[in-house]
Amino acid sequence: MFKIKRICCIGAGYVGGPTCSVIAQMCPEITVTVVDVNESRIKAWNSDTLPIYEPGLKEVVESCRGRNLFFSTDIPSAIRDADLVFISVNTPTKTYGMGKGRAADLKFIESCARQIVEVSDGYKIVTEKSTVPVRAAESIRRIFDANTKPSLNLQVLSNPEFLAEGTAVRDLKEPDRVLIGGDETPEGQRAIRALCAVYEHWVPKSRIITTNTWSSELSKLAANAFLAQRISSINSISALCEATGADVEEVAKAIGMDQRIGSKFLKASVGFGGSCFQKDVLNLVYLCEALNLPEVASYWQQVIDMNEYQRRRFACRIIDCLFNTVTGKKIALLGFSFKKDTGDTRESSSIYISKYLMDEGAKLFIYDPKVLKEQIIHDLSQPSISEDNPQRVSELVTVTRDPYEACQSAHALVICTEWDMFRVTITFTFCYVASSFGEHTRFHVVISDAATGAGLREDLQEDAEAGVHIRRPPRAGPPPRRAAEHRLPDRDHWKESDLCTNPVHPCDRRSSHRPHRAPHQEGQSLKLILPPPPPPPPPLHGAHSSCQLLISPAEVEGLNSSQHLSAGEIKRLAALGGRLKVAEDQIF
Ligand SMILES: NC(=O)c1ccc[n+]([C@@H]2O[C@H](COP(=O)([O-])OP(=O)(O)OC[C@H]3O[C@@H](n4cnc5c(N)ncnc54)[C@H](O)[C@@H]3O)[C@@H](O)[C@H]2O)c1
Numbered sequence: 040m041f042k043i044k045r046i047c048c049i050g051a052g053y054v055g056g057p058t059c060s061v062i063a064q065m066c067p068e069i070t071v072t073v074v075d076v077n078e079s080r081i082k083a084w085n086s087d088t089l090p091i092y093e094p095g096l097k098e099v100v101e102s103c104r105g106r107n108l109f110f111s112t113d114i115p116s117a118i119r120d121a122d123l124v125f126i127s128v129n130t131p132t133k134t135y136g137m138g139k140g141r142a143a144d145l146k147f148i149e150s151c152a153r154q155i156v157e158v159s160d161g162y163k164i165v166t167e168k169s170t171v172p173v174r175a176a177e178s179i180r181r182i183f184d185a186n187t188k189p190s191l192n193l194q195v196l197s198n199p200e201f202l203a204e205g206t207a208v209r210d211l212k213e214p215d216r217v218l219i220g221g222d223e224t225p226e227g228q229r230a231i232r233a234l235c236a237v238y239e240h241w242v243p244k245s246r247i248i249t250t251n252t253w254s255s256e257l258s259k260l261a262a263n264a265f266l267a268q269r270i271s272s273i274n275s276i277s278a279l280c281e282a283t284g285a286d287v288e289e290v291a292k293a294i295g296m297d298q299r300i301g302s303k304f305l306k307a308s309v310g311f312g313g314s315c316f317q318k319d320v321l322n323l324v325y326l327c328e329a330l331n332l333p334e335v336a337s338y339w340q341q342v343i344d345m346n347e348y349q350r351r352r353f354a355c356r357i358i359d360c361l362f363n364t365v366t367g368k369k370i371a372l373l374g375f376s377f378k379k380d381t382g383d384t385r386e387s388s389s390i391y392i393s394k395y396l397m398d399e400g401a402k403l404f405i406y407d408p409k410v411l412k413e414q415i416i417h418d419l420s421q422p423s424i425s426e427d428n429p430q431r432v433s434e435l436v437t438v439t440r441d442p443y444e445a446c447q448s449a450h451a452l453v454i455c456t457e458w459d460m461f462r463v464t465i466t467f468t469f470c471y472v473a474s475s476f477g478e479h480t481r482f483h484v485v486i487s488d489a490a491t492g493a494g495l496r497e498d499l500q501e502d503a504e505a506g507v508h509i510r511r512p513p514r515a516g517p518p519p520r521r522a523a524e525h526r527l528p529d530r531d532h533w534k535e536s537d538l539c540t541n542p543v544h545p546c547d548r549r550s551s552h553r554p555h556r557a558p559h560q561e562g563q564s565l566k567l568i569l570p571p572p573p574p575p576p577p578p579l580h581g582a583h584s585s586c587q588l589l590i591s592p593a594e595v596e597g598l599n600s601s602q603h604l605s606a607g608e609i610k611r612l613a614a615l616g617g618r619l620k621v622a623e624d625q626i627f
Contacts, residue, residue, distance in 0.1 A: 043236070
């Protein structure tokens, strides 16, 4: 059997980098070189600050970089030396010419194919890892055939990558399956066996599937289309829930417990983002149209349309909650990456929510734990987002390095990405919800129903009359897993004292009614004393100033027996913010 000793991976991005790092760690006798035309990316891979954020990736890279894992810009040498070449370059949606806005742009794949055939000699296995339209391997082969030389023998395989950003290392180490497609010829089967042997270092044989090339290529597109479809399906049901009073979480739980359906990817959200779902579904739609299958094309197009509808709907709910105008209002937007545990913002729903809010003249204060300010400004300055006025981004958008700065005096707090740090914060602290309920403005503490929420709520109810005490639950054992695992990197910002003295403030108009609290030591209860309610404000005509935390219905229900809000007020709160909840599962 042909044994692979040297691997070259072209493309050091979100797929090439993590995939080859794990291969290098699992196969110490194989030398893996990851190459890219992007010098700064390669420099970052060779530094302490990797160019992408993935939990656990740094440890994997550090365990084998310089031993059998290398990052380089010397692409010809790496190709020449390799027994197997992975093509892991980007295949974005075309922005020009035929198929614009739908077809995959294969120019990077083509340039790799040309470079491989130019510098190679002897036998090599060339493997598509990028997501490509069906029969892309045929185009690669045609390029090879047109430029072949007597000494050259290039076998083409398809080995699509199924990792999800945010869980890439786990997905690579424990994949549900590895898919390898190749020719049904003896040469093709020999190449398949050689690649299988690489994965067999750590993946059970039963999880390595081999197919023909076209099935493999199509399976990747179809898998992404199915995942995106589930998100759009539950999002469509969320709209129906809001119109009928049903609770989408309850519906999702009820249908997900049916084993034929399953519970994964059934969380309503602000819509899916990421570089792949939209691109791959559009690619599938284009393929169906090109193959004269218009009914199939329009079926999958609906998945995209529903996603856009959900994003728009979410933005409209925010505007609606703020009395139909957000012009000049401060809106804190927490989370800009397309999902938690990644710094990737490609096609993030946050970009579109920001666009809709900027269109209405809102002042956005954006915080994300991993996305750099330059990236946020760059994303929002794109012509498709800022149209002909990129200037408005600098006028309307402030990117903060501190979440509290983003939230301070905001009229609304919108959690777009379900980073755990946002949950932890709410678990251990509180946010004020103030709105113009009847004559008095009420303040209320809202605590999430994360690990410790229930206990906190009991305390809250006990002390509702005298002010509000928030007591941390006794720490008998280790702290709750979620809280312990997802501490902020710069924990200093999140000291409990900060959490208590610096809550989301209700509104500018009432800034003199900041709560204050007694000094606190670890283990003691935290006492927060609210000032006596102010006299009823004069009636406002049209202008309302308010701050609403967008919380889940479950949380509203949890507060139902509290003495602060009447049942009617809770209903109103639920109607205002209850369904605009943390956007979970913008998974790709
Ligand atoms: N991002 C994901 O989670 C994911 C998951 C599964 C599959 N995929 C697919 O994998 C492919 C790569 O995705 P990605 O997210 O890693 O993209 P990426 O943009 O992060 O990385 C691609 C890299 O390829 C480099 N490149 C492009 N042309 C090159 C050339 N001719 N020579 C050398 N380098 C070149 C680019 O500079 C870039 O660094 C895409 O087809 C994508 O659909 C992505």
